[in-house]
Amino acid sequence: xxxxxxxxxxxxxxxxxxxxxxxxxxxxxxxxxxxxxxxxxxxxxxxxxxxxxxxxxxxxxxxxxxxxxxxxxxxxxxxxxxxxxxxxxxxxxxxxxxxxxxxxxxxxxxxxxxxxxxxxxxxxxxxxxxxxxxxxxxxxxxxxxxxxxxxxxxxxxxxxxxxxxxxxxxxxxxxxxxxxxxxxxxxxxxxxxxxxxxxxxxxxxxxxxxxxxxxxxxxxxxxxxxxxxxxxxxxxxxxxxxxxxxxxxxxxxxxxxxxxxxxxxxxxxxxxxxxxxxxx
Amino acid sequence: xxxxxxxxxxxxxxxxxxxxxxxxxxxxxxxxxxxxxxxxxxxxxxxxxxxxxxxxxxxxxxxxxxxxxxxxxxxxxxxxxxxxxxxxxxxxxxxxxxxxxxxxxxxxxxxxxxxxxxxxxxxxxxxxxxxxxxxxxxxxxxxxxxxxxxxxxxxxxxxxxxxxxxxxxxxxxxxxxxxxxxxxxxxxxxxxxxxxxxxxxxxxxxxxxxxxxxxxxxxxxxxxxxxxxxxxxxxxxxxxxxxxxxxxxxxxxxxxxxxxxxxxxxxxxxxxxxxxxxxxxxx
Numbered sequence: 001x002x003x004x005x006x007x008x009x010x011x012x013x014x015x016x017x018x019x020x021x022x023x024x025x026x027x028x029x030x031x032x033x034x035x036x037x038x039x040x041x042x043x044x045x046x047x048x049x050x051x052x053x054x055x056x057x058x059x060x061x062x063x064x065x066x067x068x069x070x071x072x073x074x075x076x077x078x079x080x081x082x083x084x085x086x087x088x089x090x091x092x093x094x095x096x097x098x099x100x101x102x103x104x105x106x107x108x109x110x111x112x113x114x115x116x117x118x119x120x121x122x123x124x125x126x127x128x129x130x131x132x133x134x135x136x137x138x139x140x141x142x143x144x145x146x147x148x149x150x151x152x153x154x155x156x157x158x159x160x161x162x163x164x165x166x167x168x169x170x171x172x173x174x175x176x177x178x179x180x181x182x183x184x185x186x187x188x189x190x191x192x193x194x195x196x197x198x199x200x201x202x203x204x205x206x207x208x209x210x211x212x213x214x215x216x217x218x219x220x221x222x223x224x225x226x227x228x229x230x231x232x233x234x235x236x237x238x239x240x241x242x243x244x245x246x247x248x249x250x251x252x253x254x255x256x257x258x259x260x261x262x263x264x265x266x267x268x269x270x271x272x273x274x275x276x277x278x279x280x
Numbered sequence: 281x282x283x284x285x286x287x288x289x290x291x292x293x294x295x296x297x298x299x300x301x302x303x304x305x306x307x308x309x310x311x312x313x314x315x316x317x318x319x320x321x322x323x324x325x326x327x328x329x330x331x332x333x334x335x336x337x338x339x340x341x342x343x344x345x346x347x348x349x350x351x352x353x354x355x356x357x358x359x360x361x362x363x364x365x366x367x368x369x370x371x372x373x374x375x376x377x378x379x380x381x382x383x384x385x386x387x388x389x390x391x392x393x394x395x396x397x398x399x400x401x402x403x404x405x406x407x408x409x410x411x412x413x414x415x416x417x418x419x420x421x422x423x424x425x426x427x428x429x430x431x432x433x434x435x436x437x438x439x440x441x442x443x444x445x446x447x448x449x450x451x452x453x454x455x456x457x458x459x460x461x462x463x464x465x466x467x468x469x470x471x472x473x474x475x476x477x478x479x480x481x482x483x484x485x486x487x488x489x490x491x492x493x494x495x496x497x498x499x500x501x502x503x504x505x506x507x508x509x510x511x512x513x514x515x516x517x518x519x520x521x522x523x524x525x526x527x528x529x530x531x532x533x534x535x536x537x538x539x540x541x542x543x544x545x546x547x548x549x550x551x552x553x554x555x556x557x558x559x560x561x562x563x
Contacts, residue, residue, distance in 0.1 A: 080455055087378030114457035124448040127470040136466075137456045186452070193456055 033058035033227045034079065034197070039093035041074055041083070048074050050251040052093070056244075061219055061228045063242035063259075065235065067279060071251040072231040076199050079229065080116035081109050097197075114141065117190030117226075119203040123182035125174035126189075130157075130166050133174045133185055137193035156188040160218055180211025187218060198222060200230040204237065216241050235275070239263055247271050315541065319534030327535050332501045339526040344536050347517035348543070349503045350419070354511060355487045357423035362431040362482060367475075370438045371464045375450060388439065394432035400491040402429045407495040420507040422497025429492050430482035437481050441474030442467075476555040484544055490515035514540045 034056040041049035049071045056062050064072045083089040094101045102112045126133050134153040157163040162184045174185055204212040219228055219241055232238050238245055245262040247255045255271045266272050330343035373384035406425030415421050453463040498510030521533035
């Protein structure tokens with residue numbers, strides 16, 4: 001299989017191997033963006049991710065759901081190589097992004113991370129002004145001209161709908177914003193480095209319902225340009241915004257399907273039990 | 281019955297805590313009170329602004345400007361030296377090495393041991409080092425030895441605050457594609473109040489220590505104008521004045537102690553002020 005392959009995979013095979021269907025409902029193939037092959041992650045003596053095989057479609061929202069401790073966040077961290085910072089984590093297998101294995105020997109970790117904008121569970125503004133928070137990424141990646149920086153900052157603050165709320169106090173510390181505003185700022189900061197993917201690790205779990213709604217609306221808007229992979233605990237949220245659902249349990253992919261099909265017609269008993277609330 | 285025991289137990293330990301707090305405050309007030317009571321009558325502008333004249337230690341005119349300037353020189357020099365070495369060590373073991381790295385643990389163990397080494401041992405070591413290097417008692421000798429004394433204090437307190445930092449910030453920076461060095465620069469900004477506390481602890485210890493500078497910085501009635509000249513320090517000035525048989529000179533020792541305490545307080549207040557300014561941008 002090569003980069004940007006367009007493929008239509010037999011549904012039975014998909015469910016058996018855990019591969020993501022392209023677009024079986026409409027029958028229209030979607031370009032594939034990330035391909036995970038035989039991914040195994042060990043943390044110390046624990047086998048956290050067990051032989052993960054998955055294809056993530058481009059410019060769609062893929063939600064990863066599952067009970068606590070099933071390996072969702074661990075999986076997300078493999079995508080931007082954040083496990084590199086922990087010695088106990090051993091990773092086997094491959095993750096192909098545009099055909100290139102990001103765990104290959106010649107891969108530049110910083111380039112990989114730059115492609116993956118991360119939105120964490122809790123907003124974590126940098127200890128600097130609102131302006132500098134957004135300008136930080138472009139600055140470290142070489143953008144020095146003030147005019148260009150100003151443009152970038154305004155553009156991304158507008159994009160996340162924060163510009164009108166902060167335009168008079170852009171030089172004030174980012175920590176003075178509300179939690180919901182901080183999360184949108186973090187999204188703007190992530191977008192300012194011009195990633196190709198957005199990874200969200202329970203990105204709305206610390207937010208109030210109104211802020212959650214705003215972030216969800218942003219994700220839906222952002223999928224026109226970006227491939228979005230979200231880890232979420234909230235089934236309703238997954239149903240609202242996801243195009244594809246991946247259900248994980250005890251480190252394995254149990255079922256992966258388009259959202260409607262996943263919720264209306266789950267194939268595996270474990271999925272049915274999870275959706276019915278038998279365990280969480 | 282059980283409820284009554286619990287009530288008395290609660291009351292007893294509460295009283296114990298209040299008593300401890302009062303004892304600590306009492307000791308502090310007693311120390312400051314004694315210094316002020318004995319030293320204030322001798323404290324005048326001449327003490328701060330003049331060098332010791334001939335016969336100063338026998339009760340004649342002069343001040344301790346030499347010791348004030350000498351102490352400030354030594355503490356500033358040693359502070360620069362120890363910040364220059366401590367910050368990279370702490371950043372390295374916390375952000376460059378993996379968690380629970382053996383090297384990081386050995387480093388922490390080393391500065392825990394160094395933390396407990398008495399200052400006279402640093403003084404003796406500094407003295408031996410100076411003989412080996414052919415340096416005589418000088419400002420440079422004092423700076424190096426005091427730096428050795430305060431470095432473990434600074435590294436330890438800096439390490440403590442760094443370990444308390446949530447992983448969210450380093451992760452956020454790395455996920456933006458920052459290198460570890462770029463990440464460290466932002467983290468230091470976040471840790472600034474902790475850095476200032478570490479510096480304060482180190483300054484407090486360094487400026488008041490006599491044993492380290494006894495053999496290494498020497499003592500002089502003049503203000504040093506080069507690194508290879510001997511430098512007077514306030515703790516030694518207090519020591520020499522207290523050793524005088526003249527009562528007036530002994531009282532001047534207490535006045536010098538007031539000066540030393542005020543310097544530490546001023547440094548502390550200014551550091552707190554800057555710390556709160558920085559922490560306005562803190563998470």
